[in-house]
Amino acid sequence: MECRLCLGLAPAETSVSIFGDPHPERLEQRIRTCCQIYVKRGDGLPDTVCLSCKTNLESLISFRKACIRSNETSQLRLNDCLKIKTEEILLEDVIWDDKPSLPTIHQKNCEISSKTFPSESKLVLQKRSHTGEKPFKCDICFKSFIRKYRLLIHLRSHTGEKPYTCNICLKSFSKNSGLWAHKKSHTGIKPYKCDICLKPFSQKHHLVPHLRSHTGEKPYKCQICLKSFTRKCELDIHHKFHTGIKPHKCDICLKSFSQKHHLVMHMRTHTGEKPYKCEICLKSFTHKYRLKTHKKVHTRIKPHKCDICLKSFTSKYYLETHKLLHVEIKPYKCDICLKSFSHQSSLSFHKKIHTGITPHKCNVCLTSFINKYRLVQHKKTHEM
Template sequence: METHRGADAPPEPLGGTHTGGRSWRTFTHRRQPTNLTRHRRIHTGEKPYKCLDCGKSFTESGRLLCHQRTHTKEKPFVCTTCGKCFTWRSNLIAHQRMHTEERPYCEDCGKVFTSRRHLNRHRRIHTGEKPYKCQDCGKSFTLSGYLLSHQRTHTKEKPYLCTTCGKRFSWRSYLNAHRLIHTGERPEKIYECEDCRKIFTCGSNLRRHRRIHTGEKPFKCRDCGKSFRESGRLLRHRWIHTGEKPYKCLDCGKSFTLSWYLLCHQRTHTKEKPYLCTTCGKRFSFSSNLVVHQRIHTGERPYVCSHCAMTFRQRDHLRRHQQALHNGESSDGA
């Protein structure tokens, strides 16, 4: 099939798309006008699709259609398990993990999350990373929300209004504590976290919460020295050393340390494929496989080789590329 490229275009590298320097993407003749025109908007910045409700512009009609749901409140993605509807496919996929319990988990403490984004944010507790810095006083925070909350100590902004008496507060937790005055439920003493302004009615709960900010991990594994913020997480971690696997598959007898490991495993017996690609109708047993598959339709290639800037749909493809061409050196983009 005929392709269109510049006369001086070098051959496209094997294994991925080169993103460094000039772009030499190729497009088939049959679909070339659509694909090439759409691709060139990356370079020109052209956004021909405009929302008539708010004026925001987009490079592709599909992105405009997705955006318009913020105005129409349309929720076309339905959970076949419970019937709940969602505006975005990604939200449906995250929600479905509530039913299947197939969720990303933290290797440090075992906590599970509905999305990898939430997991990445959580991991800052373990790494101590605080990327959000206050320009007024230099204090740093793990989450952007913590920084925004902190900045009110400088701006004196009070966005939270008590509709009963009209008093305003800088933090939602202050408003919630204040409301107890009107309901007659206010405790004798309240405890405030000085980092995020969260309010507690019990001092022990505040002390446990503060470990999120201080990084303190008082519960240490005597076998490997790994530390944890909570005793329950240490107990779960110790199953690695004891070999305890309390969750057993009734079909084959295989045992697992976590219940959601068992639920995922059981699909090898039931052949259940609850994750549907709404573009082509293909089904998958695990949401992670669906996410990778959807990149075929979206063109997303999130894994970038730091050595040559080639991009890949899957991390394993990047690793194989590095082993073959870069002496197995890992990429910063992995």
């Protein structure tokens, strides 16, 4: 039998099933944690590992746990050391001063806001917030910052450095605040709830942009095309479309993307991976938002209604594309025959006509079709 990890051949009696391991930490979970390999039952790949790979995997798990324990112990020792050092400083104040009080701090006043600060550095930062001075500039994108440490954090967006790692799922982050916010997702606690739709959130700053979906507020506007967005991160992503820079390229079809996560989702079209599964009908999806939209089919809730024909839809996207039928706007045009379409998907389907490629073939009568939908409809004629 072939090993999933090293592809070596081993007798069946010495091979271990990935999905039949009685260990509390299931073997597929350990492979995912240590090797970052997503193992799925029935994916057509080998579902066994050899004893050598299993031993190496267990050693790696033990080493990882030992490192985490050592790091936690070192952190506790550091905290104890700092606590002792602080107590020694306070004790010196008691010995050398008749009155046991902390050293006198010279207060400084801001000339603009009359606010008081205990140190020179905090006073300087306060003055910069009034004057708008940003002395620390990024050499790559020329973005400026008030503080030097904010520039250092920003540089990680160019270098890809993510020094903060979750000890549960090994996901990495560029900021410590991002790591702590992520850890709340493992607890499952969501204390912040929307008053309108009762949807819960683990963080308050996630609730704020969600409320804008009810109010329709879009405070972030593009200075080039004046398009508005509910979140600043959406505006930052949109800006990259104007630059035309697409640094992330697919190694298989050479298609380029402006965002790394767009490339990750695109790669699933080549690998066939569908990690998001519906708990009701077990249907799988490549994207999380498609699973979220699909679940509304089971609830039969269609909150988005057309003002003209009163037809309802499960998502706002479907409603917006439907409205184009009423105004007869067809913004998507074919480069070859100049025919226009109201939907991007209709244009993509139309372009296949010019290529003459019919990749979907009926296994009964061997008739070929441009897309899978027409093949499914054709197969029904054989079942009748």
